[in-house]
Amino acid sequence: MKLKDWCDLNRKFFTESDFRYLINTNFSFESCFETSTVFLSDENVVFLNRVLDRYRNGEPLAYILGKEEFYGLEFKVNPDVLIPRKETELIVEYCIDLIQSRKFVKVLDLCCGSAVIAITVKKMTAMALNLTAADISEKALAVASENSQKHNQNIRFVASDLYSALEGEKFDLIISNPPYVKTGQIEGSLKFEPIIALDGGFDGLFFIRRILAESLIFLNPSSCLVIEIGYDQRLEVIELASKYGYDIIGWVKDYSQHFRGIVLRLKETKNQ
Ligand SMILES: C[S@@+](CC[C@H](N)C(=O)[O-])C[C@H]1O[C@@H](n2cnc3c(N)ncnc32)[C@H](O)[C@@H]1O
Structure with a gap:
């Protein structure tokens, strides 16, 4: 044929x-x-x-082929990790600019999954970054580790419930794409992806709330926290960011002009 x-x-x-x-x-x-x-x-x-x-x-092509392209690079994926999304590429692009313009060195990819964020940021900045990637799922970390070897990037992988295994550390930049789908909206082809990578609780904000509350002591005064959010979570996240003591210094929009990444730093008063 x-x-x-x-x-x-x-x-x-x-x-x-x-x-x-x-x-x-x-x-x-x-x-x-x-x-x-x-x-x-x-x-x-x-x-x-x-x-x-x-x-x-209904199975996603990425799982069938065992690979997905992200930022022009090929990554291994399997049903233990989320399939990387286009909007995350835009967040990575923003973070690469941030790292280069502010000369950030210590970077954390929190909730790393297949480690597409950590690996791409390290590979594309071509700077001597000190990169840590953390995830609660040992199975996801195994895929992440394979991907870092495939791309020849030296990254420290940590099994951690958010910051639990990172006590006492400080970072210049923390990037996180946490689970943020509302429990009731995990349907269709999402059913093939790991629930632990998607489920953000009844309002989708369980992990975003935790990250905002727990990140404060892991940030240096001039550091940034970048979190990917759902297309309809902007107003709630603005309120939460203010409640926990952050200034919003930027946004990343997706191709549909939805606000998908919030860029934060500690409020001036918290730096003193
Ligand atoms: C939305 S996926 C993001 C994966 C990857 N960063 C990406 O952008 O493709 C969220 C990740 O958070 C991890 N996760 C879920 N709960 C966690 C927790 N309590 N602490 C750390 N990681 C967690 C999941 O295992 C999953 O890999």
Whole structure:
């Protein structure tokens, strides 16, 4: 069977970006449409049909392929970790600028999952960053560690319930993409992802509240805390940030112009 024929038959079952990723990472995408000369081996056909069956059953392509692209880099993913999202790339981009402009050195990726944030920040800043990545899930940390080896980045991984294993430490920059989905909204393809990576309690704010309350003593006076939030959590998070004694110094918006990352520092009075 020609690759072009398989594509013509089955393209409609995929989102366009998933389809392109599937074909691009396994074959040359152009060869599928520009020419009709690429023939699939029997093995190729079995592979593609298996992917199609699982995909049509609702399973995310990243878990089927065991990998996902983030910030132009390839990361291992499996059902022990969240599949990295586009909005997180925008937060990483903001943090890279922050690190470079403020000459930050000690950085923490809190709730690191597959460690896409830690690894990308370290790789892209090309600075001598001292990077720690923490997660409560040992299974997630195993994936994170594999990813750091794959990208040859030296990162300290810590198994920790938020800051429990980091007592006495201070950071220049703390970045966190915590679980923030409301318990009642974990549905559809989210069901394939680890509940521990998603569930932010009845209002989605359980971990954001905890991070705001617990981060104060881990920040240096001029340090920053950047937290990813849900597209509809802005007003509640503004209120919480003020309650716990932070100044908001920036926002990261997603491609739909929703406020998805809050950038904080300690209020001036707390620095004295
Ligand atoms: C939304 S995922 C983010 C993963 C990754 N940072 C990313 O952006 O793709 C949240 C992560 O928080 C971790 N987590 C959940 N509860 C935690 C806790 N109490 N302390 C530390 N990490 C926790 C989960 O295991 C999961 O890996």
